[in-house]
Amino acid sequence: xxxLLPQFHLHLHLHLRLRLLPPNPEEVFAFVAxxxxxxxFVLPIASAQLAPSDFFALxxxxxxxxxxxxxxxxxxxxxxxxxxxSDSASFWPSPTSFFASxxxxxxxxxxxxxxxxxxxxxxxxxxxxxxxxxGGSAGLRGHLPxxxxxxxxxxxxxxxxxxxxxxxxxxxxxxxxxxxxxxxHNLLVGPIPVELGQLTGLQTLDLGYNRLSGGVPQELAxxxxxxxxxxxxxxxxxxxxxxxxxxxxxxxxDMRRNSLEGPLPLLPQSVTYLDLSxxxxxxxxxxxxxxxxxxxxxxxxx
Numbered sequence: 001x002x003x004l005l006p007q008f009h010l011h012l013h014l015h016l017r018l019r020l021l022p023p024n025p026e027e028v029f030a031f032v033a034x035x036x037x038x039x040x041f042v043l044p045i046a047s048a049q050l051a052p053s054d055f056f057a058l059x060x061x062x063x064x065x066x067x068x069x070x071x072x073x074x075x076x077x078x079x080x081x082x083x084x085x086s087d088s089a090s091f092w093p094s095p096t097s098f099f100a101s102x103x104x105x106x107x108x109x110x111x112x113x114x115x116x117x118x119x120x121x122x123x124x125x126x127x128x129x130x131x132x133x134x135g136g137s138a139g140l141r142g143h144l145p146x147x148x149x150x151x152x153x154x155x156x157x158x159x160x161x162x163x164x165x166x167x168x169x170x171x172x173x174x175x176x177x178x179x180x181x182x183x184x185h186n187l188l189v190g191p192i193p194v195e196l197g198q199l200t201g202l203q204t205l206d207l208g209y210n211r212l213s214g215g216v217p218q219e220l221a222x223x224x225x226x227x228x229x230x231x232x233x234x235x236x237x238x239x240x241x242x243x244x245x246x247x248x249x250x251x252x253x254d255m256r257r258n259s260l261e262g263p264l265p266l267l268p269q270s271v272t273y274l275d276l277s278x279x280x281x282x283x284x285x286x287x288x289x290x291x292x293x294x295x296x297x298x299x300x301x302x
Contacts, residue, residue, distance in 0.1 A: 050108050051122045053150045058108050058125070060147035065130065067097050068138035068163055098132050098140065117153075124153035126177075131160025139186070140164055149174040161185035161209075168207070173198045182206040184230065192231070194219045201225055208232040208254065216240055216260070221247060228252040232275070240265045255279070256299070264288035264300075277301045 049055075101112045108125075109116035115127035128151065131140045139162015148157075149171025157178060165187040172181070173195025179202060188210040196205070197219025205223070208230040215238035216231065226247050232254045239262035244250060252273045263283030264276070271292050277299040285300070292298075 049123065050116065051124050054125045054153075055104075055108060057145075057147045057150040058102075058111070058114070059104060060145040061128075061130070062099060062102050062104075064145040065099075065140045065142040065164065067099060068141045098130070098137070119153045125151050126153050127156040128154060129156070129158045129160070131162055133158075133160040138162065143167075144169050144183075144188075146171045148172065151175065152177070154178055156180040158182040159184075159186060163187050165189060167191075168193055168196075168212075170195045172196065175199065176201070178202055179225075180204045184208040184210065186210055188212060190214070192217055192220075192236075196220060197222045199223060203249075204228045206230040208234070210234055212236060214238070216255070224248060226250055230254045231258070232256045234258055236260055239263075242266065244268065267292060269293055271295060273297045275299045 050058075098112060101110070102108075108114060109123065113129040113131070114125055115129075116123050117126045118124075119126065128148075131137065137160065139160050141163040143164065143166030144159075146169045148169055151157075152174055154175045155177055157172070157175065158180065159182065161184070163186065164183075167190035168183065168188055170193045172178075173193060176199065178199050181196075181199070181202060182204065184206045185208070188207070190212065191214035192207065192212055194217045196202075197217060200223060202223050203225055205220070205226060206228065209232065212231075212234040214236065216236060218241045220226075220229070221241045221244050224246055227249050228251065230252070233256070236255070236258040237260065240255075240260055243266040244253075245266050245268050248268050248270060250268050250270055253267065253271055254273070254275045256275045257278040260276070260279040260281060262281065264281060264285065266288060267274070269291055272294050274292070274295060274297065278301070281300065289295075289298070
């Protein structure tokens, strides 16, 4: 880590100089006073440094992603950026190269898209919004690195519309504090990781408008705090979990334009928005729909 190198060399230099200094008390005193003054300047900076695990994770993100050169990505109002809390709007970057500010000789907490806070006595990354969520940006390309799972203090992780490909890292399951996960409108492939079921505090899960395949994991039904579930416009197949009834906070369900089969799942009464259109669902509707007394929108068309 670059911020630590000056301290390491200073310590080594001090050790060698003390061994080589002549036994002149005045010279020794002057040298120690000089070194002490330098340490008084360096240590306050070091004490506010980002946790090493977060520093290295951000470096991995920087290596794995880069700005797309080309026309901006257009997205619908239901893009992943719509799931970002208003509290985080202040640290979205200006419409320019997203990684322009990511200079690791500086404080990573000043990077565009990075928000830090003190957690357990250490400075940690608590929100990471990757890419520029505006019509003037073509987004990012590359892949999400597994090291992102080291950002264990994250509350929010979002990815602006772009061309990020590859699978969703299973290591995201380690982000136990995560409340908001928005990776929509990209080119992500592979299955939805079952490890996402470990995110028991998650409130928004937006993986829509990608190229995800496989089934909808039963483990997602264990996220009882989930409010919004968007899996629309993917290549998901198979039957849905039998029941989402334990998800008592669930309000918005959008799984349209997939290839899901079988009967409708049992949903909690809290659901107000349900779109399962353009799938291959079959079976009776009464048992699944009649308990949904709060519904304001439903689309089950083929």
